[in-house]
Amino acid sequence: xxxxxxxxxxxxxxxxxxxxxxxxxxxxxxxxxxxxxxxxxxxxxxxxxxxxxxxxxxxxxxxxxxxxxxxxxxxxxxxxxxxxxxxxxxxxxxxxxxxxxxxxxxxxxxxxxxxxxxxxxxxxxxxxxxxxxxxxxxxxxxxxxxxxxxxxxxxxxxxxxxxxxxxxxxxxxxxxxxxxxxxxxxxxxxxxxxxxxxxxxxxxxxxxxxxxxxxxxxxxxxxxxxxxxxxxxxxxxxxxxxxxxxxxxxxxxxxxxxxxxxxxxxxx
Amino acid sequence: xxxxxxxxxxxxxxxxxxxxxxxxxxxxxxxxxxxxxxxxxxxxxxxxxxxxxxxxxxxxxxxxxxxxxxxxxxxxxxxxxxxxxxxxxxxxxxxxxxxxxxxxxxxxxxxxxxxxxxxxxxxxxxxxxxxxxxxxxxxxxxxxxxxxxxxxxxxxxxxxxxxxxxxxxxxxxxx
Numbered sequence: 001x002x003x004x005x006x007x008x009x010x011x012x013x014x015x016x017x018x019x020x021x022x023x024x025x026x027x028x029x030x031x032x033x034x035x036x037x038x039x040x041x042x043x044x045x046x047x048x049x050x051x052x053x054x055x056x057x058x059x060x061x062x063x064x065x066x067x068x069x070x071x072x073x074x075x076x077x078x079x080x081x082x083x084x085x086x087x088x089x090x091x092x093x094x095x096x097x098x099x100x101x102x103x104x105x106x107x108x109x110x111x112x113x114x115x116x117x118x119x120x121x122x123x124x125x126x127x128x129x130x131x132x133x134x135x136x137x138x139x140x141x142x143x144x145x146x147x148x149x150x151x152x153x154x155x156x157x158x159x160x161x162x163x164x165x166x167x168x169x170x171x172x173x174x175x176x177x178x179x180x181x182x183x184x185x186x187x188x189x190x191x192x193x194x195x196x197x198x199x200x201x202x203x204x205x206x207x208x209x210x211x212x213x214x215x216x217x218x219x220x221x222x223x224x225x226x227x228x229x230x231x232x233x234x235x236x237x238x239x240x241x242x243x244x245x246x247x248x249x250x251x252x253x254x255x256x257x258x259x260x261x262x263x264x265x266x267x268x
Numbered sequence: 269x270x271x272x273x274x275x276x277x278x279x280x281x282x283x284x285x286x287x288x289x290x291x292x293x294x295x296x297x298x299x300x301x302x303x304x305x306x307x308x309x310x311x312x313x314x315x316x317x318x319x320x321x322x323x324x325x326x327x328x329x330x331x332x333x334x335x336x337x338x339x340x341x342x343x344x345x346x347x348x349x350x351x352x353x354x355x356x357x358x359x360x361x362x363x364x365x366x367x368x369x370x371x372x373x374x375x376x377x378x379x380x381x382x383x384x385x386x387x388x389x390x391x392x393x394x395x396x397x398x399x400x401x402x403x404x405x406x407x408x409x410x411x412x413x414x415x416x417x418x419x420x421x422x423x424x425x426x427x428x429x430x431x432x433x434x435x436x437x438x439x440x441x442x443x
Contacts, residue, residue, distance in 0.1 A: 017432060017439075018404065024382045025389070025405035026300075037295050040317045041288045047324050048284035 059142060066146045071154075074120050078154045081116055085109050086165040100222075102170055103230035106162070106180040107219040113158050114188040115212050117151040121196065122205040141257055144196075148253070159185060179238045183229075184219060186245035188212055193252035276332050284324070291320050294337075297406060298344050304401050305348035307355050315351050319344040338415035341408065345416060388438045396431035399424055 057065075089105075121144075159181050166177045192208040199207055219229075229238070269277075272293070278286035299316045306312035322343050323330075330339050389400055402413045414424045 017436060020381075020385060021389070021400065021404040021435075022407070024385045025401065027382070036313050036317075037292065040295065040320055041291055043317060044287050044291055044320055044324055045285075047321050048287060051284070051324070 059146075062142070063146045063149060066143075066150060070120060070147060071150045074117065074150060075154045075157075078113075078116050078158045081112070082158050082161040085112075085162055089162075089165045090169050100230045102166070102172055103180050104219055104222075106166060106177065107184040107230070108216055109162055110159065110181045110184040111188045111212055111215045111219065113155055113162070114185055114192065115209075116158075117155065118192070118205060118208055118212070120147060120151060121192075121208075145257065155185070176235060179235065179242060180230075182242050183238050183245070184215060186242055186249060188215055190245050190248045190252060191215075193249055193256065197252055197256040272336060273332070273334075276336060279327060280332070287320075287324055294340055295320075298340065301341065301344055301401075301406055302348055304405065305345075306351055311351055311355060315344065315347045318347045322347065335412070335415055337408070338412045341402070341406070341412070341416040342418075384439070385435075388435055391438075392431055392434065396427050396434075399428050400431050400435075403428060 092105075163174070163177055163181055166172055166181075167174045172180075188211070191211045195204055195207045195211070272290070275286045275290045275293075279290070295316065298319055299312060302312040302315040302319070303309060306315050319340065323340055326343075330336070389397060392400060398417065399413055402408045402416060403410065408416065410421060410424055410428070414421045417424065419427075
């Protein structure tokens, strides 16, 4: 490296310019003080002591710890709901012999399956725990992810139970019953995930409840426009809709985790 | 295995006393980087301190693949951005340093040459100036610069080329 500064006329050569830039930009307008370095090392030592006393846990362990806190309550509610829904399906199997009626009932039950999770998603706001959660080692988004996994596990069992009862107690083929349960569930799930990522938390419960009730109304009232949705011959259309809704749900989840200001929205 | 790698391994194994040596190793260059970006020298010192504390705090998230320098510079860059948001960004470091009386001592011509070059670097568009500072002021490789700025290598190369081209043009006008 050159010690002598270059004259301006020699700066046209690229190599010289690079050397000159390196020499000029290495000159500090300020002398680094040793006391400040020592103070930084001292503070780092204190930080290290704090870190050693802090227990670090993985997300899997965090999720495992969440199950006794929130999982059993949700799964308890879902268990009671499954028992009641199975009873309804068994008792009404004679009345529900007509496929459109059975389809409507399964659509409505599926939306209610999703609705069982709404109080849990609103729990932080109701208990005013958002600020504590936001300041915790695990971010609000990771806590939400843990909740969604717990909800997802419960919902899979619940939908599985309903599918088993519906196919056992009625004449509905399993492949049609799966779609009858998945389509409205994914519809409710997509709408509510969208609201979770875009709405302030205060409006989430009202918005998602309204949306679910609108779906229940659409599925329970025999409107001519919605008849296609339940018709057994439109199975392919329903499958395509299910695939599209699954992609939409995945996109919404990705948006909440990666892009949205969910964490910040929690403490507005 | 380099000394840096040994120290990183020690910290990963829970021997946090190795952090002292790592801090002393990188302190001068991180301070130089923060001096370019912080509003004044005392805030630059604060930024360096904050950088090392953050690096230690988030060390468990760092996986060593020979990019510790980029990891540290990334934290320093973010810390300086936060500081600029909080205290404004006069970005005086480059220009003021040129006017510092300390630099008028050796010879007027030499000081003038340095001053001109610093002012020209300060006048570059921000995305080019940062690359010039990291590449020539901090001796980072192009790959490390790309990692710090989270840019593709080719973008860094082309921006650096444009910066050098415009510096040469400006110097021609200066003459």
